[in-house]
Amino acid sequence: MTDRSHAEALDAADPLAPFRDRFVVADPDVVYADGNSLGRLPVQTAERLDLLVQDWGDRIVSGWPDWIELPVRVGDLIGRVIGADPGETLACDSTTVNLYKLASAALDRRPGPIVIHEHDFPTDRYVLEGLAAARGLELRRIAEPTAEAMPDDAALVVLSHVSYRSGVLADLPAITEAAHDRGALVLWDLSHSAGAVPVELTQSGVDLAVGCTYKYLNAGPGAPAFLYVRRELQDELRSPIQGWFGQRDQFAMGPSYEPAEGIERFLAGTPPILGLTAVEVGAELTLEAGVGRLAEKSAALTELTIALYDDRLEPLGFTLETPRDPARRGAHVSIGHDDGWQVCRALIERADVIPDFRPPDSIRLGFAPLYSRFVDVWSAVDRLAGLVESGEYREVDAAGARVT
């Protein structure tokens, strides 16, 4: 199982293997293990952006009747990735702004204690910290995102489906049910799960969700994010940012704000058409591959990562921070090392492996299932082990900016 030949056999049997050719691979010697941070460029994205730019040049303002549909049309594509019904998802704004809009709307409907995970992604914690302070609400930080941790009096629970640090996959259906039983609304951040693990929002009765498209959906740096609002809740909630794109009969430009019916009330300003075009390509590719097949391959990639960790890395002083149970993890594996930052820099500079790093000492290995090969996993671990076995990683200057 830990031989390179085993990885090669897995690649040979991989039904998604042909999708690698749908992405730009500029340097085949580089092993890309950071698809959980920024996905690769789909070949088709460059073509589609060229067409969009040409359309802008040709039609100028006359293109808007087509472009204006993108937030809903692309939103519905993403909705199919996350198990939402049509009309429940929008592609718009950033994850941060969408999180703010939906959490604020939920707290308007029912003010009360807010539950977050103490180790959740920074923007999630910071946004909720701000909303709680502005409204004088209690912010309760739980140590683990579990059904048992749901308090009786929460008004809103905000959790990530997959932890950006540990890769732990929260039990979304069970937590959602437990929170509902106690009267809370639930908002899930799907940034690290959309396109990598199965998500069934409508079936699980999820109220609200947000997520980003530049990771497993491969929509490019800072691409527009998405938001989801369960249909039954849409009429009860209002965005705090009353923008003209959320206005009913927008182009009547009437004197007062009246929210549009349905999901469009959660739009704010003019939609970013360049960015949405890239999101559309990324979502289409994901649907073409199939979320089920992507999830199966994610499980197999992380299984191989952990098997190789056991064989090569554990003896070198690494620790495994991601669950061994495939049902409890997402698509990336985090490993700790006392010299984590220096090892990470050495991987990039000396070994042509691109992982990423999260403080204080975690190296994340994120092999996105749409374009990663099993031999990529093998090579990454082999090169990583070699750097540490030889001590070569200590030669690397570990100063420098941490911006990814």
Add this chain to the structure above:
Amino acid sequence: MTDRSHAEALDAADPLAPFRDRFVVADPDVVYADGNSLGRLPVQTAERLDLLVQDWGDRIVSGWPDWIELPVRVGDLIGRVIGADPGETLACDSTTVNLYKLASAALDRRPGPIVIHEHDFPTDRYVLEGLAAARGLELRRIAEPTAEAMPDDAALVVLSHVSYRSGVLADLPAITEAAHDRGALVLWDLSHSAGAVPVELTQSGVDLAVGCTYKYLNAGPGAPAFLYVRRELQDELRSPIQGWFGQRDQFAMGPSYEPAEGIERFLAGTPPILGLTAVEVGAELTLEAGVGRLAEKSAALTELTIALYDDRLEPLGFTLETPRDPARRGAHVSIGHDDGWQVCRALIERADVIPDFRPPDSIRLGFAPLYSRFVDVWSAVDRLAGLVESGEYREVDAAGARVT
């Protein structure tokens, strides 16, 4: 002055005439009179976007150390267009979201009555309506944006520099001073003035500003917007949307939100790199042409529009909704007609002139100074007069969506 030869002579003497070749003009028979809604595509934008997309493909996540600077770098370019000092402007989010962030921050600092213009652009009115309702603050709608209309007790004044409907140019320095004298902060929306008329924010002591880049800055449909915060105010204000890009020492990912020093505290989520690349090209072109020359040409283009209106359109029952004094108008001219919507449709469908329309009956003629010719003005008015003189416009179906 109303002969075509006069327009041709103005073009021959126009120092900005060569800039037309820097833009894509797909069909030279079409007269584009809607640069105040969506600017044309700069030739260079397609090339720069190709390079950015290639960079994403080549470097993937390793590109971020360069890309992450875009909101500030492009913001500073826009700052030079609007008379702001370096470090006072960011390119980010949409105009709507930026307006929300800055108005909310101002009202946190000093709650109190909010002044808006009753005919301001819808998103401005709606956002402030929402903020006022959420905080129980009075929203006062003034009939004209003048220094005299500033009340004694306002906390925040939010006005557009150039009216999207009438093209009226507000007296920014005088209104800012009058509001300051009464203790209010002032937030200007520069969407219809940035790149078209002179703006001197720092010199005028303006506190806050927002604006869009897809009009006279030619950054493309739904391109990222900008925000400005006077340096002395930056430390006193906090964004209501506490995102990770506004966090001090962002990649330490610490437990609590602490706003960054300076303008970056007003960032929220991950910046949209594709969109910002197009904004950068648009801002560079504007600076290359020079704001002063652009403003002079805007004044001359609108002067010719009004002269031709007097000669050809006034006798046909049109009304002029834009001031005759060039010091009191922006770069577009609005004309009313009882059958305005039908005339507007006829212009597009029968006469290859693209203006836009604002309810109830205004046709806006916006000749952006960077690429418009004086003969464009002449042709647009000539074709418009012809449609109405002949009655041909009545043959056009005036149903259909109003989405621009």
